[in-house]
Amino acid sequence: MAQLILNHLTKDFGAAKSFGNGRPAVADVSLALRRQAFLALLGPSGCGKTTVLRMIAGFEQPTDGSIFYGDRRLSDAERALPPEKRNMAMVFQSYALWPHMTVAENVGYPLKVRGISGVPWQKLVGEALALVKLTELAERRPSALSGGQRQRVALARCLVTQPDVVLLDEPLANLDQHLRKAMEETFRAFHERSGATMVYVTHDQAEAMALATDVAVMSEGRLLQVAPPAEIYAKPEGRVVGGLIGRGSILRLPVAENGERQLGWPVLREALGSRDAIGSAGARLADVLVRPEHVHRGTDGILMRVMACVFEGERFALDLSLGDGQRLKAFSSVALSEGALVPFVISAGWRL
Ligand code: ADP
Numbered sequence: 602m603a604q605l606i607l608n609h610l611t612k613d614f615g616a617a618k619s620f621g622n623g624r625p626a627v628a629d630v631s632l633a634l635r636r637q638a639f640l641a642l643l644g645p646s647g648c649g650k651t652t653v654l655r656m657i658a659g660f661e662q663p664t665d666g667s668i669f670y671g672d673r674r675l676s677d678a679e680r681a682l683p684p685e686k687r688n689m690a691m692v693f694q695s696y697a698l699w700p701h702m703t704v705a706e707n708v709g710y711p712l713k714v715r716g717i718s719g720v721p722w723q724k725l726v727g728e729a730l731a732l733v734k735l736t737e738l739a740e741r742r743p744s745a746l747s748g749g750q751r752q753r754v755a756l757a758r759c760l761v762t763q764p765d766v767v768l769l770d771e772p773l774a775n776l777d778q779h780l781r782k783a784m785e786e787t788f789r790a791f792h793e794r795s796g797a798t799m800v801y802v803t804h805d806q807a808e809a810m811a812l813a814t815d816v817a818v819m820s821e822g823r824l825l826q827v828a829p830p831a832e833i834y835a836k837p838e839g840r841v842v843g844g845l846i847g848r849g850s851i852l853r854l855p856v857a858e859n860g861e862r863q864l865g866w867p868v869l870r871e872a873l874g875s876r877d878a879i880g881s882a883g884a885r886l887a888d889v890l891v892r893p894e895h896v897h898r899g900t901d902g903i904l905m906r907v908m909a910c911v912f913e914g915e916r917f918a919l920d921l922s923l924g925d926g927q928r929l930k931a932f933s934s935v936a937l938s939e940g941a942l943v944p945f946v947i948s949a950g951w952r953l
Pocket residue numbers: 614618619620626644645646647648649650651652653
């Protein structure tokens with residue numbers, strides 16, 4: 602059953618404040634999240650992710666549309682339940698820890714505000730610290746912690762009140778690559794053990810794919826697609842999602858319109874072979890997404906020129922030229938000479 606529902610959610614900050622681009626920050630976003638879902642909200646900077654999160658939290662009121670939690674209406678253009686009455690917690694990019702408090706005091710602060718102290722306070726703080734593996738550092742001050750540890754304090758503090766919904770705004774943006782990987786593990790465990798519904802904002806598609814049960818892609822205030830990671834990777838809707846998720850190349854190919862979106866080598870070979878005859882054949886050009894793992898060397902392939910072959914450790918990344926200005930990304934287990942003409946087969950393509 603859907604738990605958190607966004608219903609035609611719109612936020613227009615007004616022409617004067619939206620830096621003249623004239624469009625609402627968030628436009629007509631509808632989304633239904635089931636209990637314990639882990640949604641990654643993905644999109645380029647400025648597409649409206651933070652604004653969606655702030656509306657869910659109650660820091661921002663929609664100009665149109667509504668937000669429901671179960672059958673309880675949290676916000677619409679007329680009324681909005683204040684943030685502290687939503688049983689949600691938001692983790693900010695900046696962590697926002699109190700420098701003069703210890704780790705335990707920081708984590709326990711939301712409990713204190715709610716009038717919880719003594720043994721119950723200690724028990725809840727202890728559990729939250731254990732969950733993010735910070736028990737040993739309970740008496741430290743934030744200034745004596747690494748970036749990753751501070752992030753875990755912020756997580757524990759948001760967990761301690763046992764919120765129904767946890768909202769995270771680019772929580773790993775300030776950490777280096779190595780730490781981000783380690784923290785992804787913490788987030789997964791956090792999600793599993795807390796049982797909270799999570800909305801996780803990021804502009805990093807690899808992070809979104811690795812963490813989430815569902816990925817929502819936004820662009821220019823609009824929601825383009827919501828689907829589980831494997832589905833959005835295999836079946837992206839349109840050029841923006843196709844270009845944003847995973848590696849791949851978008852080719853313009855003459856493919857007959859027959860409703861088929863999953864294209865195999867026979868169709869793709871014919872399309873590649875008939876590129877010169879566009880117009881005469883009557884086939885219209887389609888955008889076809891090709892993933893590098895679907896491009897293989899093969900004797901019955903089409904000749905392509907190797908423009909670049911870059912060593913990536915476990916394999917080589919190829920940049921292939923189709924001869925008509927179009928390029929194709931591929932992988933190879935062996936090095937190929939740059940400039941060589943090599944036959945390649947495209948085993949699968951997806952019409953966007
Ligand atoms: P994202 O988090 O995806 O980077 P934001 O939600 O922060 O995007 O911003 C979306 C758009 O709304 C941007 O054009 C931004 O400038 C504008 N915006 C965000 N907050 C405000 C605000 N308080 N007042 C005016 N414009 C805002």
